[in-house]
Each structure stands twice: as C-alpha cells, then as structure tokens.
Amino acid sequence: MKRIITFITVLISIVAFSQEVDKQQLLALKKSNNYVYEANTLINKDDFISAEMEYRKAISEKPSTVAGTYNLGNAYYTSGNFEEALYRHQQAAQAATSKPEKHKAFHNIGNILMQNKKCKEAVEAYKNALRNDPTDDETRYNLGLAKICAEQQQDQQDQNKDEDKKDENKENQDQKKNEENKDKEGDNKEDKKDEGDQEKKEGEDEKDDEGKPKDEKEDKGKPDEEKKDQQKPKPQPGQLSPQQIKNLLEAMNNQEQKVQEKINAEKQKGVKVKTEKDW
Structure with a gap:
C-alpha cells in the first residue's frame, strides 16, 4: 500500500x-x-x-x-x-519541424548560394525545397536557372583544366628542349676539347727526343753561309738589299773609271806636238 x-x-x-x-x-x-x-x-x-x-x-x-x-x-x-x-x-x-518551414529555409539557402556563385550547391538546396513543397513554381524556376549556371561553371572548369594541361605540356616541352640544348652544348665543348688535345699532341709529335722543334734540328745540318743568308733580313718589295746596293756602287765606280780613261785618251789625240824651229 x-x-x-x-x-x-x-x-x-x-x-x-x-x-x-x-x-x-x-x-x-x-x-x-x-x-x-x-x-x-x-x-x-x-x-x-x-x-x-x-x-x-x-x-x-x-x-x-x-x-x-x-x-x-x-x-x-x-x-x-x-x-x-x-x-x-x-x-x-x-x-524547422514542418515542411512549409523547411521549404522556405531551403529556398532562401538556394538564393544565397546563387548570390555567392555556388550554383552546384544551390541546385541541391532548391531540390530540398521542392521535396518539402513540390508545388512551388518559383523554386522550380530557380532550380532551372541554377542547373544552367552549374553547367556553365563546369564547362568553364573543364576548359581551364584543358588550358592548364596545354600550358603544362608546353612547359614540359620547353624544359625538354632546354635540356637537349644543354646536352648539345656539352657535346660541343667535349669536341672542342678533343680537337685542342689533338692539336697539342700533333705539336708535341713534331719535336725530337730533346724536345726541340724540327726546324732547329735541320738548321744544325746547314752550312754557316746558308744560316747567315737565312738570318739576313729579306728586302721588302720595292727596296734594294745591302748586297745589291754594294754591287751597284762598284759597277758605277767601274763605269766612271772607264769613262775617265776614255776622256783622257781623247785629250791626248787632240794636242799638237811643238817643233823646235821658230817662225
């Protein structure tokens, strides 16, 4: 109890x-x-x-x-x-606990998302609004606009992706081209180095065992007169060598002597010999 x-x-x-x-x-x-x-x-x-x-x-x-x-x-x-x-x-x-309240809230959410350019999210908001009130033509109209906007945004995103992909491919091609150019430059440097080494080697081959050039070795076997002639300065075009000048002076002296002798001979012929008899 x-x-x-x-x-x-x-x-x-x-x-x-x-x-x-x-x-x-x-x-x-x-x-x-x-x-x-x-x-x-x-x-x-x-x-x-x-x-x-x-x-x-x-x-x-x-x-x-x-x-x-x-x-x-x-x-x-x-x-x-x-x-x-x-x-x-x-x-x-x-x-919200009632469908009319939910419908109004989701409808306005869709409008706000459209203002923020979030068309894909706005589509879902309008769909939720229509689930709570399928008879609202205004919500249905806004849903159509949101779908068009979402498709346009998707197309733009796809186009941007394609452009980004093209830019990325171009960058990769440019990078590959730069790498190829660098490789070519490296090969050219190696070729030039090999040519320089070859020339150096050829120059060393021309030296005898004593490390002296061939020209020096050959000069040793030549007479002293040839060495002197080779050491004499060569005349420039239009100029006489010292030997030629010497020969010319000697020739001129010889010629002058001959002329003088001839003149003296002519003088002796023209002179009358005096007689001892008077006039």
Missing part, C-alpha cells in the same frame, strides 16, 4: 513538473514571438540595427524558434551580409 502511495506521489510530482516546464516554454515562446514581432516592425522601418537586436533576443529566449532565426536570416540577406544570412537559414532549416 505504501508503495502505491509513493508511486502516485512521484507521478503527481512529474506531472506538476512537466506542467511547470510547459508553462515556462510557453512563456519563453510568447516572449520570443513578441521580440520577433517587434523586430519585424523595425525592419519595415528600415531600422536594421535595432531589428537585429530584437531578433537576437527572440533567439536567446527560444533557441529552437524558427521565426526568429529565419527572419534574422532574411534581414541579413537584405543588408547584403550573405555569409551570416546563409548561417541563419541553415539554423532555421535544422530547427
């Missing part, structure tokens, strides 16, 4: 506690809705800063409220803060 009484007492306490919790939740929901209403009024007056504060109060009072999070996301979207708007609508989509 005591056990039954105890059980009933506990049951009554649980019911009373549950009622108290429900009462607090209802009070929090009421306060949250009042903040949302006030924020909506401020938004209509273009007072975004004050409206944002009221929306935040609504979320703080009832974190699971969809209206406060959803409307705050819309306010951010209107002000151009797409990053914060996306975050708030994702919160609303997770907190």
Whole structure:
C-alpha cells in the first residue's frame, strides 16, 4: 500500500513538473514571438540595427524558434551580409519541424548560394525545397536557372583544366628542349676539347727526343753561309738589299773609271806636238 502511495506521489510530482516546464516554454515562446514581432516592425522601418537586436533576443529566449532565426536570416540577406544570412537559414532549416518551414529555409539557402556563385550547391538546396513543397513554381524556376549556371561553371572548369594541361605540356616541352640544348652544348665543348688535345699532341709529335722543334734540328745540318743568308733580313718589295746596293756602287765606280780613261785618251789625240824651229 505504501508503495502505491509513493508511486502516485512521484507521478503527481512529474506531472506538476512537466506542467511547470510547459508553462515556462510557453512563456519563453510568447516572449520570443513578441521580440520577433517587434523586430519585424523595425525592419519595415528600415531600422536594421535595432531589428537585429530584437531578433537576437527572440533567439536567446527560444533557441529552437524558427521565426526568429529565419527572419534574422532574411534581414541579413537584405543588408547584403550573405555569409551570416546563409548561417541563419541553415539554423532555421535544422530547427524547422514542418515542411512549409523547411521549404522556405531551403529556398532562401538556394538564393544565397546563387548570390555567392555556388550554383552546384544551390541546385541541391532548391531540390530540398521542392521535396518539402513540390508545388512551388518559383523554386522550380530557380532550380532551372541554377542547373544552367552549374553547367556553365563546369564547362568553364573543364576548359581551364584543358588550358592548364596545354600550358603544362608546353612547359614540359620547353624544359625538354632546354635540356637537349644543354646536352648539345656539352657535346660541343667535349669536341672542342678533343680537337685542342689533338692539336697539342700533333705539336708535341713534331719535336725530337730533346724536345726541340724540327726546324732547329735541320738548321744544325746547314752550312754557316746558308744560316747567315737565312738570318739576313729579306728586302721588302720595292727596296734594294745591302748586297745589291754594294754591287751597284762598284759597277758605277767601274763605269766612271772607264769613262775617265776614255776622256783622257781623247785629250791626248787632240794636242799638237811643238817643233823646235821658230817662225
């Protein structure tokens, strides 16, 4: 009997506690809705800063409220803060318990993603919105635009990949060509080195056992007169050698002597010999 009484007492306490919790939740929901209403009024007056504060109060009072999070996301979207708007609508989509609420949240998520040029992700968001409300023509229209945008972006990505591949192939070809040129330069240097070594070797071969050039060896076997003649400076074109000048002077002296002798002979013929008889 005591056990039954105890059980009933506990049951009554649980019911009373549950009622108290429900009462607090209802009070929090009421306060949250009042903040949302006030924020909506401020938004209509273009007072975004004050409206944002009221929306935040609504979320703080009832974190699971969809209206406060959803409307705050819309306010951010209107002000151009797409990053914060996306975050708030994702919160609303997770907190939503009804299909209409989910549909609205995913629809707006799709719009935000389109603004951020994330067309592929926007396609998925619009699909989720249509799963919760297949009759919304606006969502269906936006889905079509998102698909076209996603295809264009994919084509552009493929084109960029092809261009990057071409550039990479060109770089590889240029690098290969440079390596081939370097190899050719190395071969040319080796050839020149071999030629220099060969010339050096040939020059060394021309020397005798004493390391003297052949010309010196051959000069040893020549007469001294030939060596002197070879050592005499050779006359330049248009000039007389010292020996030629000497021979010319001797010839001139001989010729002058002959002329002088002839003149003297002529003088002797023309002179009359005096007689000893007087006139």
